[in-house]
Amino acid sequence: MRIEQTRRRLARLREAGLVDRITLPRAGRMRVWFPTRYGVQLACEWPEMRGRRPSRTASDPTAVRLKVGHALTETGLAFLQDARRHGDLCRPLDWIPEVHHPIGSGEAVIPDALLYYRRGPDDGNGAMLRAFVEVDRATMGPERLAAKLTAYARLHGYVPTVPGRRPTIQEPALEDWRRRYPLFPRLLFVLDGTGPTGAKTRIRALRAAARDLAAFSFVHDVPVLAAPLADLLRDGPSAPVWRPVQDPAQQVAWHTWP
DSSP states (O other), X not given: OOHHHHHHHHHHHHHTTSXXXXXXXXXXTOEEEEEOHHHHHHHTTSGGGTTXXXXXXXXXXXXXXXXXXXXXXXXXXXXXXXHHHHTOBOOGGGEEEOOXXXXXXXXXXXXXXXXXXXXXXXXXXXXXXXXXXXXXXXXXXXXXXXXXXXXXXXHHHOOOOOTTOOXXXXXXXXXXXXXXXXXXXXXXXXXXXXXXXXHHHHHHHHHHHXXXXXXXXXXXXXXEEEEEHHHHHHXXXXXXXXXXXXXXXXXXXXTTOO
């Protein structure tokens, strides 16, 4: 639809108290829209969002101003547009930011986005893929980025304990993620804010983390891939621009590897 139609619809949502906006002072007066607390409450009742835990700061104007980044938006749009070009199914609600996954001791893994992607048309026969997406803007060092791999390895093996209840043969203890996903989602690192040399440095850091005993079995069970955002925007996410962290010399497509 035309941008004017979108603006009118956003204005009506704002009048209803469902969304609000801020204006970025250094981005050509660009407006950033976000849901109000009331809007979040209503959206959480949608069947697509049931069971999802919204970010605590989703409705805070200051947090929105500090967190807004074009890289995350560009990455999501790249997947949506790529799916349309290839006849795959990926809609706006299939890109869900900041899904909360506990890993015990009050800690959690919160990916930048959770991606649902079905290969082929919407006839139920295509392969259903899921991916955790981490968009790295080079605001942290390579070691801190690589530490996220260990956190996902913890999530992969995390089994919650229920006080007063012991697992049995009939009801064995299961990893928490199995309540949401039939298979553990792929892990995609999208690298931005640095040139080719910086991207290679960060991929080397991820490779080093993959050799750690805590993450060793995880990267063999779950595809973990990294790619520069510039390559995604140029060639599309389905192109062989992704590098497996355990073998960065390869370049593969995220949805067909391994």
